[in-house]
Amino acid sequence: MKSTILKRFKKDRNYLLLLAPVLLYYILFKYVPMFGIVISFKDYNLFKGVWESEWVGLKYYEWFLRNPDAWNIIRNTLLLGLYRFLFLYPAPIILAVLFYLMRWKKYRRFVQTVSYMPFFMSQVVISSILIMLLSPSTGWINQMIQWVGFEPVYFLQKAEWFRTIYIASDVWQQVGFSTIIYLAALAAVDPQLYEAARMDGAGRWKQTLHVTLPGIVPAMVIVFILQLGGILELSFDKAFLLGNVATIETSDIVSTYVYRTGIIGGSYSYASAIDLSMALISLLLIYSANRVSRKVGETSLW
Amino acid sequence: MKRSKFSWAAVTLLTLVTVSCSKEAAETTPKPAGSAEPAATASAPSDLPEAATIKIYTENNTGWPAKEDWGVWKWVKEETNITVEQVLATGPESLALAVSSGSMPDIMSVFPEEVQKFGPQGAFLDLSQHMDKMPNVKKYLDSKPDVKERVTTPTGEILSIINDGAGEGNQAVWFYREDIFKKHNLQEPKTWDELYETAKKLKEIYPDSYPFAVRHGLNTLNYIGPSFGIYPELHRNPEDPTQMKFGMQDPAAKEMVGMLNKFVDEGLMPPDWLTMDYKAWTQFMTTNKSFITVQFIGQIEIMNNQLTEGNLKFMPPPLGAGTKGYLPKGGAEIYGLAVASTTENLDASLRYLDYIFSEKGRDVQSWGKEGETYTLVDGKRKFNENYKEASDLRVISGIQTAGTYGWFDFDAWMALVKESEQPPYIEAPKYRMPVAGDLPMLTAEEGATIGPANDQIWKYWTTETTKFIFGDRPMTEWEDFVKGLDKYEVEKIKAAYQTALDRQIANAK
The missing domain is CATH 3.40.190.10 (Periplasmic binding protein-like II)
Known part of the structure; x- marks a missing residue:
């Protein structure tokens, strides 16, 4: 047995060598920092270091649960993540199919390129653009609203608008780039299937419904699971930059709260306790999604 | 093979030389004019x-x-x-x-x-x-x-x-457009009610103006609070400096927030006052869009220098509640x-x-x-x-x-403040609140008992106060808001700082 492992090592040593940098990356940047979660069970003092700091058990987890705002923060995070998922997941599928159906190739390529652009802009730039566009006194959007004869809307000072703005801009930012994976999947659909469908008298719509969409189901499922795991991975930058005290009721999510208490407030232990709790919820989500997908279809992540 | 090795060495050598040359060049770059070489050698x-x-x-x-x-x-x-x-x-x-x-x-x-x-x-x-x-x-x-x-x-x-x-420069003061007031025969407002009436008149004369402008968002309450006798958060009681109080619990806070609500509601303050920055504020002040403001003392002169016509003048803080309208304790x-x-x-x-x-x-x-x-x-x-x-x-x-x-x-x-701009520096100290907004120091243990409560209560009062000012929550619910402070352990926080204050007073004796 031992020798067979050694033999296989020897046989695949070139591949293993290729794998090494990636492995190293994960160990250094993803696994080693995980030991940091130990400070959520300690009264972490920066200058005493991790080992010298005192154990305090679940004190900081209790703090979070006792916080009258805890539920509000968790709710904001879950809702924002869920809505974002609901809109961000189907949007690229629709766009990719539309691209695929587009016959005028030059125009299609142009639109595709333009739709990729926002993805490469930083959140800070996007947020500044949004703040300018949405300003009640000087923003274009409000000027248009006023031309049509309505009162200007103070988008960024109304808690009920925060999620809409956050998600709408996220869709605009991501949708183009996310079509890539579906376009690749679409390219792999066997053209014979379309020919067969046409023989049977299927129009464009029927072809889309019965050939195109089923052809990309595996890609859809994988993206579904991957995105479900990332539901709580909301961009801190945008929530932080677009939120203010007027919208804090909906804009305060776990990451902004962790920033305030952990970085600004200097309670590192407390902040890591909150973050770890959210990571556990995230893990639960992706695990159950994978279970369901394995039961229902054949595709799953593991 | 040999040749390529040689050329590699050459390239490396070349790079090294260039780098060291440019470094040297950077170090010997002449200093920009005006920053003359230190005359230190002599003196x-x-x-x-x-x-x-x-x-x-x-x-x-x-x-x-x-x-x-x-x-x-x-x-x-x-x-x-x-x-x-x-x-x-x-x-x-x-x-x-x-x-x-x-x-x-x-x-x-x-x-x-x-x-x-x-x-x-x-x-x-x-x-x-x-x-x-x-x-x-x-x-x-x-x-x-x-x-x-x-x-x-x-x-x-x-x-x-x-x-x-x-x-002395760290003093927020009230100032207004003297020329505009004179032109329309308006008096310096002595109270917040008068301030409100004056602002309303100005709004009638200049319909697209916002007569009263501020620029520190909700932090502004720290500057206008003293005209109602309070700071918004924890501070020493000006009537009895041995006691801590939480400003928002004072009935005067309701007066203040109610007033601001009226100002925003009737367009007497810019609708985006919460997010206005220095640039926006400057624009309002220099283009006849705002006429009364609260700002740091040095800004009177800076704004006067930018105004093409008219002038800004210091005014005593209007009285909002109590017996005397104060400025924050600067200095x-x-x-x-x-x-x-x-x-x-x-x-x-x-x-x-x-x-x-x-x-x-x-x-x-x-x-x-x-x-x-x-x-x-x-x-x-x-x-x-x-x-x-x-x-x-x-x-x-x-x-x-x-x-x-x-x-x-x-x-x-x-020495660089014009003579005509000096009076505010003499006037302002007369109106300073007896106490500043700074807090006594806690011991590590006291800090630990409070934990994250400071951030929690900050979030609560700022959110709710903003809602009241914007009119998203009716002022009739103010008492509920004050009661809500208890849920955020206001008494516990106050007690911790009271202990610290008692100790500080005892140590000073």
Whole structure:
């Protein structure tokens, strides 16, 4: 047995060598920092270091649960993540199919390129653009609203608008780039299937419904699971930059709260306790999604 | 094969040569004109201490962007032989990141709440142990018992030294457009009711104006609160300075918030007052869109210089509640300097502190040097022509910016304030609230009992107050809001600071 492992090592040593940098990356940047979660069970003092700091058990987890705002923060995070998922997941599928159906190739390529652009802009730039566009006194959007004869809307000072703005801009930012994976999947659909469908008298719509969409189901499922795991991975930058005290009721999510208490407030232990709790919820989500997908279809992540 | 190896070597060699050349070139680049080579060789004392380099962490203010060739740093070098590398804050989290990364700059500009936060963790050096090396600092603290009281922790440590001297500029005041008021025969409002009536009249005359403008978002409540006799958060009771109170629990807070609600509702304040910054505020003030404001004292002159017509004038704070309308208690500085506990340049850091708190250092860091920044005219110092207004001292030479001085000579600043702009500096102190908004220092244990409650209650009162002001929550629910403060442990927080205050008073006796 031992020798067979050694033999296989020897046989695949070139591949293993290729794998090494990636492995190293994960160990250094993803696994080693995980030991940091130990400070959520300690009264972490920066200058005493991790080992010298005192154990305090679940004190900081209790703090979070006792916080009258805890539920509000968790709710904001879950809702924002869920809505974002609901809109961000189907949007690229629709766009990719539309691209695929587009016959005028030059125009299609142009639109595709333009739709990729926002993805490469930083959140800070996007947020500044949004703040300018949405300003009640000087923003274009409000000027248009006023031309049509309505009162200007103070988008960024109304808690009920925060999620809409956050998600709408996220869709605009991501949708183009996310079509890539579906376009690749679409390219792999066997053209014979379309020919067969046409023989049977299927129009464009029927072809889309019965050939195109089923052809990309595996890609859809994988993206579904991957995105479900990332539901709580909301961009801190945008929530932080677009939120203010007027919208804090909906804009305060776990990451902004962790920033305030952990970085600004200097309670590192407390902040890591909150973050770890959210990571556990995230893990639960992706695990159950994978279970369901394995039961229902054949595709799953593991 | 051999050939390629040779060419590789050549390329490497070439690169090396270029790099070292460009480095040399950079080092010998002539200094920009105006920053003439230090005349130190002639005038500097020959017994300069050993050369050293320290890093100083300071604010990053867009009003006076930091420059490497600022005079203040050059003078430090001439006087102490210390080269200063300025490290700039990039955001509110900069200090926290510096502290947690373990590579702190040697000296840091800090606010008292930052000392409270990171001090107990051991981030800052206990300077009381090093007073023998800083005789000038010791002398300074002994001559300023109020500063000493503010920097001494419950356990007798001194983790930072709060600056002094430039506090006069740190005073928010009320001012208005005198010409517009005269033109329409309006009087200086004495009370908030009059302020409201005046603003309404102005709005009628200038329908697209917002007569009253502020620029610090919700923080503005710290500046207008005193006209109602309160600060919004925790502070000493002005009627009985031995007691702590939470401003929002005072009935006067309801008056204040109700008033602001009326102002916003009727368009007497800009709709985006919460997010307005300095630029937006300047625009409102200089384009006849706003006529009354609360702002730092130096801004009266700066705005007057920008106004093409008309002028701004100081006014006493209008009375909102109680018997006297106050201004916040300015006149004291809040910024201080701390030394990193991990510093490797301990001697140089202490030497720097000792220098800026010395008589000589005070003079040089406030005025600059004769011939370079000022000349003597009839025995009186006169700044050179290129300093047109007081804030030019900051922009051009870095004078009176964070970290560059310890004990400022405010006469230097006033020397550039026009005579016509000086009255506010005499008037404002008459209206100062008896207490400031700063808090007594907690012990580590007291800090631990409060835990995250400070942030929680901050979030609660700011959110709800904003809603009241914008009219998203009716003022009739104010009492519910005040009751809600209990849920956020307002009494526990108050009690912790009361204990700290009692101790501070007892220690001062």
